[in-house]
Amino acid sequence: MIAAFQLLIGILFGAGLTLSGMTDTENIRGFLAPLSGWNPQLLVVMASALTVAIPGFLITQRRQCPLLDGQFPSNTAPVINKQLIVGATLFGLGWGLYGLCPGPAITSIIYGSSDTIIFILAMVFGMFVSVQTIIKTS
Amino acid sequence: MNTLTIPLIGGLLIGFSVVLAYAVFGKIAGISGITWQATVQLRRFRLSSTWPWLFLIGLPLGGLLSHTFFDLPNPSQPSTSLWLIIVSGFLVGFGSKLGNGCTSGHGICGVSRFSRRSFVATIIFILTGMITTETMQYVGTL
Numbered sequence: 001m002i003a004a005f006q007l008l009i010g011i012l013f014g015a016g017l018t019l020s021g022m023t024d025t026e027n028i029r030g031f032l033a034p035l036s037g038w039n040p041q042l043l044v045v046m047a048s049a050l051t052v053a054i055p056g057f058l059i060t061q062r063r064q065c066p067l068l069d070g071q072f073p074s075n076t077a078p079v080i081n082k083q084l085i086v087g088a089t090l091f092g093l094g095w096g097l098y099g100l101c102p103g104p105a106i107t108s109i110i111y112g113s114s115d116t117i118i119f120i121l122a123m124v125f126g127m128f129v130s131v132q133t134i135i136k137t138s
Numbered sequence: 139m140n141t142l143t144i145p146l147i148g149g150l151l152i153g154f155s156v157v158l159a160y161a162v163f164g165k166i167a168g169i170s171g172i173t174w175q176a177t178v179q180l181r182r183f184r185l186s187s188t189w190p191w192l193f194l195i196g197l198p199l200g201g202l203l204s205h206t207f208f209d210l211p212n213p214s215q216p217s218t219s220l221w222l223i224i225v226s227g228f229l230v231g232f233g234s235k236l237g238n239g240c241t242s243g244h245g246i247c248g249v250s251r252f253s254r255r256s257f258v259a260t261i262i263f264i265l266t267g268m269i270t271t272e273t274m275q276y277v278g279t280l
Binding site (some may be wrong): 002003004006007008009011012014015016017018019020021022023024025026027029032033034036037041044045046047048049050051052053054056057060061062063065066067068069070071072073078079080082083084085086087088089090091092093094095096097098099100101102103105106107108109110111113115116118119120121122123124125126127128129130131134135 | 139140142143145146147148149150151152153154155156157158160161162163164165166167170173174175177188189192193194195196197198199200201202203204205212213214215216218219220222223224225226227228229230231232233234235236237238240241242244245246247248249250251253254255258259260262263265266267268269270271272274275
């Protein structure tokens with residue numbers, strides 16, 4: 001039951017990304033190019049996701065514990081620090097270079113391009129380096 | 139059908155999925171974080187929870203299903219130089235780990251939970267993404 005739900009949530013997310021056109025790097029680069037024929041599709045998708053997610057989280061947060069398994073994460077202090085700013089900056093840089101972020105990258109495996117696999121391996125390596133060099137030492 | 143109808147359905151599904159992850163398991167569906175958890179499990183040879191791997195396997199499955207049911211064409215894969223893909227992937231991984239989230243974790247989950255951190259991160263990565271893409275347009279690497 002738990003495993004089936006875990007897989008189902010992933011399937012819904014992957015279907016959502018695919019139907020919304022987010023696995024097409026052209027849509028992403030079009031959104032990130034406001035001065036060169038802007039493609040607002042990503043904004044539409046984000047808005048439509050938020051119309052479900054905002055009330056969904058508001059309702060869920062009234063509960064004491066999740067419906068099936070685990071527990072809600074404890075609310076940590078909202079610190080806006082250097083790591084967040086530098087991390088988001090570098091993430092945006094990488095995102096803009098090719099037009100893939102983690103979710104669409106993993107979903108795009110189905111198109112059978114070796115570029116996608118290389119991207120994912122480089123991404124995991126980047127996470128690894130980040131943990132080894134900065135997160136562990138700070 | 140309007141060209142935005144299918145993307146709108148897609149957005150609704152994304153929203154539904156992140157709420158389900160939270161409501162059913164108390165999980166934040168941020169893909170970079172889940173990918174890292176799956177990697178750590180792989181390195182330790184221990185499947186302490188089935189969540190990261192089953193969720194990640196679901197992503198391409200969901201992609202396949204939607205291509206089949208909605209008869210969508212596969213997007214064209216850009217022909218890009220290998221080094222650019224590696225640099226891009228590296229920065230996406232490095233940045234999302236350092237900033238504790240990516241488009242899904244900050245942009246969808248965080249923003250919809252009104253997290254100030256996530257608002258800041260989302261604005262920053264959209265802006266730097268735009269600057270990068272526009273610069274690439276002028277330099278003409280792609």
